[in-house]
Amino acid sequence: METDTEFKLDEWDDRSEISTLHLSFIIQTLLPIRWIGWKNGPAYKSYQKFLSENQSSEEDSVMYIPTGSQAEGIGIPEAIRKGSIPPTPEIFSDTDVLCIIKGMRFSTNRIDEPSGEFHGYLDYEHSPPGYVRLCLLTLPKNPSMVIHDQDTGKHYLSSSNVSNYMFSNLTFTDADEEKVKYQQGPAMTITDRGKLMLNKKVKVQPFNEIPTDIVPAFICSPWPEKAKCWESRGRESGWLNPRLVTSVIADGCHVVGVPSKTSLKPDIEWRLSFSASEGRLAREAVTDHQRQCYIYLKILRYQIMQKEVTALSSYVFKSVFLHCCEKLPVSLWKDYPGNCVLYMLDVLLQCLHRKHVPTYFLSETNLVSHLNESDFQTAIKVIEKLRSDPITPVLEFMDHRCLLMQPLLGTFRMMMTPVLEDMKQFKQHRNKLLSIKCGISQSIFLICSLYLREHADGSDNLTLRKHQEAVKCLATAFSQWLHKVHPNDTLVTVINAYGLSLQALEYSVRFFKAAVSLSDEYPELGQCRGNLACMLHACAYAKESQINTDYLNQAGELFEQDYTESKAGTVDYVTFLLKQNEYEKAKEILEHFLGHCSHLFDMLYSYSTKELNTVDEPLRCHIEANGNVTGDAFSFACYYLVKCLCALTLKGRSLEIKNVLHDLQQHRKDKKSECSFDFYEQAKTVSLQNNK
Numbered sequence: 001m002e003t004d005t006e007f008k009l010d011e012w013d014d015r016s017e018i019s020t021l022h023l024s025f026i027i028q029t030l031l032p033i034r035w036i037g038w039k040n041g042p043a044y045k046s047y048q049k050f051l052s053e054n055q056s057s058e059e060d061s062v063m064y065i066p067t068g069s070q071a072e073g074i075g076i077p078e079a080i081r082k083g084s085i086p087p088t089p090e091i092f093s094d095t096d097v098l099c100i101i102k103g104m105r106f107s108t109n110r111i112d113e114p115s116g117e118f119h120g121y122l123d124y125e126h127s128p129p130g131y132v133r134l135c136l137l138t139l140p141k142n143p144s145m146v147i148h149d150q151d152t153g154k155h156y157l158s159s160s161n162v163s164n165y166m167f168s169n170l171t172f173t174d175a176d177e178e179k180v181k182y183q184q185g186p187a188m189t190i191t192d193r194g195k196l197m198l199n200k201k202v203k204v205q206p207f208n209e210i211p212t213d214i215v216p217a218f219i220c221s222p223w224p225e226k227a228k229c230w231e232s233r234g235r236e237s238g239w240l241n242p243r244l245v246t247s248v249i250a251d252g253c254h255v256v257g258v259p260s261k262t263s264l265k266p267d268i269e270w271r272l273s274f275s276a277s278e279g280r281l282a283r284e285a286v287t288d289h290q291r292q293c294y295i296y297l298k299i300l301r302y303q304i305m306q307k308e309v310t311a312l313s314s315y316v317f318k319s320v321f322l323h324c325c326e327k328l329p330v331s332l333w334k335d336y337p338g339n340c341v342l343y344m345l346d347v348l349l350q351c352l353h354r355k356h357v358p359t360y361f362l363s364e365t366n367l368v369s370h371l372n373e374s375d376f377q378t379a380i381k382v383i384e385k386l387r388s389d390p391i392t393p394v395l396e397f398m399d400h401r402c403l404l405m406q407p408l409l410g411t412f413r414m415m416m417t418p419v420l421e422d423m424k425q426f427k428q429h430r431n432k433l434l435s436i437k438c439g440i441s442q443s444i445f446l447i448c449s450l451y452l453r454e455h456a457d458g459s460d461n462l463t464l465r466k467h468q469e470a471v472k473c474l475a476t477a478f479s480q481w482l483h484k485v486h487p488n489d490t491l492v493t494v495i496n497a498y499g500l501s502l503q504a505l506e507y508s509v510r511f512f513k514a515a516v517s518l519s520d521e522y523p524e525l526g527q528c529r530g531n532l533a534c535m536l537h538a539c540a541y542a543k544e545s546q547i548n549t550d551y552l553n554q555a556g557e558l559f560e561q562d563y564t565e566s567k568a569g570t571v572d573y574v575t576f577l578l579k580q581n582e583y584e585k586a587k588e589i590l591e592h593f594l595g596h597c598s599h600l601f602d603m604l605y606s607y608s609t610k611e612l613n614t615v616d617e618p619l620r621c622h623i624e625a626n627g628n629v630t631g632d633a634f635s636f637a638c639y640y641l642v643k644c645l646c647a648l649t650l651k652g653r654s655l656e657i658k659n660v661l662h663d664l665q666q667h668r669k670d671k672k673s674e675c676s677f678d679f680y681e682q683a684k685t686v687s688l689q690n691n692k
Contacts, residue, residue: 001323001358005346007332011430013342016388021432022423023338025440025481026391026416027296029447032476035404036077036295037288042404043073047283061103064214067275068096069298069314072282074291076298079401082408090401091211092302093314094189098217098254098276099166106134106255108224114138122220122255122272126152129226130365131260133268134218147268156268159257163188166216188214217273221252224272227361235326240285248277253361261370274361278322286325289334293341294321296394300341300386303393308382311375315359316367320348322360345387352380391420405469407450415450418442436485444477448498452507467514474498475522492527499531505542505610508535509551530569533558534611537576541613556580563589567597571605571636578640579614587644590637601634616643618685622677632671635679638664642683646690657687 012019038044047066056063069075076092107121114120114137122132134157139146145165147158167188189211223231231249254273259266286294294317301317324344333340351357355376357367371379386393398412406412422439451470456462478494486494499511512532519526536555540548559573570593577586593600608628612620615629622629638660645653645660664680 001320001326001347001351001363003323003327003347003350005343005350007328007339007343009336009339011432012427016342016390017427018389018391019423019426019435020336020338020342021435022419022426022439023341023391024336025419025443026394027292027337027341028476028480029416029443030299030394030398030403030412031077031292031295032473033288033292034472034476036073036291038073038283038286038291041073042078043070043075047071047073056102061101063100063102065098065100065276065279066095067098067279069093070095072279072286074282074286074294074298074318076295076302077403079403080408082400082402082411094211094213096213096215096275098256098273099214100217100219100254101162101166102219104140104218106218106220108220108222108253111137120157122224123152123154123156124226126265127269128260128262128365128369130359130362131263131269131271132255134255134270149265149268157270158267159259159270160267162216163257167214215256217254217256219252220255220272223249223252226364227253227272227274229363230361233326237326237329239325239330240281244280244284248280251277251280253277272362274359277361278318281322287330287333289337290321290325290330290340293333293337293344294318296337296341297321297344299397300390300393303397304382304386308378308385310379310382311368311371312379312382313367316357317344317348319357319360319367320344320351323347323358341390342387345383345390349380349383349387352376352383405465407447407454407466407469409450409453410446415443415447418446433485436481440477440481441485444474444482445498447473448511449502449507452502452510464514464517467510468518470511471495471515471518471522471525490524491522492524495525495528496531499528499535500608503610505535505539508610509539529558530562530572533562533569533576534572534614537579537614538611541579544613567593568600568603570597570600571603571633571640574637574640575607575614578616578643581647583644583647587641587648590641590644593637594634594641601632603633604630605633605636606630618682619677626676629677631677631679634667635664638667639679639683639686642686646686654691661687 011021034040050064050066050071054064070093079090079092081088081090104119105117107118109121110123111118111121119138119140120134120136123135124132126133133149133154136146136155136157139155140157142165145158145161146155147161148155231245254276255270256273258271259269260271263269282291297317298314301312301314321344324340324347327347328340328343348357352368355366355368355371359365359367368376368379395413395416402408407415419439419442422435422442425438426435448470451466451473454463454466456466474495475491478489478491482494483489495515499508499515502508502511509532512528512535515522515525515528516532533555536551536558540551540555542548555576559569559576562569563573570589574586574589577583577589606628607615607619607623609623612623615623619629641660642657642664645657650656661680661684664683668678668680
């Protein structure tokens with residue numbers, strides 16, 4: 001595709017009056033890579049399942065190749081329509097399956113004699129670019145599939161007769177004959193799940209339990225001369241691996257029974273199909289970040305098409321997308337998704353003004369050649385509307401939908417409100433870090449809170465998965481946005497800070513449980529186990545009149561596990577033990593800590609109002625007056641050890657208490673702690689009260 005459209009890295013787009021920074025955040029939040037990435041998205045599993053269920057043997061007369069957005073992982077994700085009872089899934093595209101007839105192959109070059117390899121060749125002379133006739137040199141056993149053309153004196157394969165013959169022999173093998181199938185042009189559409197049998201021999205399992213179009217096709221080789229330019233085309237982006245290009249070319253292409261819209265003899269005209277090649281590129285070359293931008297573009301198209309009448313097919317958008325992949329470096333799709341979406345719209349507009357949208361593999365084929373002047377003006381008007389506002393259509397699309405694992409509470413528009421409000425301010429100050437601190441962070445925390453409020457009755461697994469999404473959302477936001485504001489923070493720091501900041505204890509428990517459960521995926525989140533134990537401990541005493549023994553037992557197990565694996569949580573564990581009056585065990589742990597863990601002495605511990613009922617009276621009074629209490633591990637350990645010694649009747653404890661107080665006093669002088677809670681004075685008070 002020849003285009004002089006400029007890719008702009010501007011932070012503000014005057015044409016649409018939006019910030020590309022904020023648009024990028026909206027794209028990344030609506031379509032997280034963890035949902036739509038090829039390897040970890042739902043399409044991958046469905047694709048692999050289809051291949052395993054439809055393996056073709058040498059004896060089979062046909063083989064199946066799934067194509068289209070569902071099989072390529074570039075479709076709009078499945079949605080749930082809000083307000084529907086029961087919740088109704090919404091699927092936005094069918095699946096095409098090429099039914100490859102293995103017994104007949106055609107040469108892409110003219111041949112005059114039949115050969116063992118080819119039954120005929122592609123006749124380009126009488127069809128527009130991208131379309132052919134299948135000239136037969138060997139007649140098939142079924143003569144009804146052949147049409148003799150008087151004008152050329154040649155025998156051609158009839159697309160409609162081939163389809164009719166094949167689908168007349170397509171029957172269900174399942175006992176349930178209620179499945180719906182109907183022929184639509186060259187395709188057989190199946191609208192329910194069920195195995196089909198072709199000629200009572202070859203079975204096909206529909207793809208992904210969604211409407212599936214089975215389209216007869218023939219293999220053509222070698223790679224067409226008219227598509228040779230694709231092999232040598234300059235690619236500034238370095239997107240495609242040369243080995244992949246060579247492999248795709250070696251596969252050849254296909255023909256399907258679709259005539260051009262202006263064909264004078266549609267019954268014998270076939271379309272060159274590179275859908276299998278496009279599928280390989282989508283699965284093996286398209287990056288997840290490119291996928292993210294393209295799906296956003298498809299949502300824009302879907303929503304605008306609900307309001308505007310235009311002749312632009314989804315394939316027009318796909319061709320523009322693939323051409324843009326060649327133009328833009330891969331890194332831009334990851335770092336500037338908002339700019340990439342605007343660029344694709346700009347390229348499409350330029351193509352429409354030139355009245356030529358080339359297919360990806362055949363540049364001479366014009367996807368809009370059938371449009372009249374009125375059609376072009378309508379199409380340009382529609383795309384101009386998207387270009388002037390690429391956000392509102394997506395918000396409208398999401399107003400009554402929930403994609404995949406999105407929160408069911410609240411709308412996407414509501415989640416994006418802080419970002420949309422901040423974008424107005426950004427126009428004036430143009431300060432990225434300020435916008436991340438304000439609008440973007442607020443939206444992130446809002447989304448996390450919505451996830452934590454969800455509870456699926458009777459499904460603990462689904463509930464946990466929703467709570468895990470809160471953690472994943474924050475982890476993704478940290479890697480993409482928050483680290484720019486707090487470059488010295490780690491993921492664990494951010495996760496712990498957010499979990500502890502939640503006002504509702506139950507939400508803190510939910511969040512930390514989800515974080516710890518993800519430690520296989522994020523190994524560092526195993527460090528959140530201590531805070532989960534602290535929140536469970538606090539929850540156990542949340543109600544003055546009743547102790548939650550389940551939470552108490554869970555907290556105890558986690559504290560002990562954390563202490564066994566790492567002494568970093570010693571103070572929290574001892575806080576728990578003292579609440580249970582286990583002074584002997586606490587004393588043993590503290591003495592070991594003070595004698596062997598000097599590298600941990602400076603660790604800070606903090607207890608907030610949520611943990612009032614887990615600490616002793618002096619600490620509780622301080623928290624009530626100041627909101628929290630903070631101190632280093634050494635100070636806490638000495639203070640707690642004095643409490644243990646005072647509670648136990650031990651020989652020589654007075655001397656031991658005196659030594660601990662001395663060390664604590666010296667530590668206070670050396671560190672010059674600014675903590676308003678004086679551990680030394682409080683420990684001394686405890687000692688004096690015990691001696692009375």
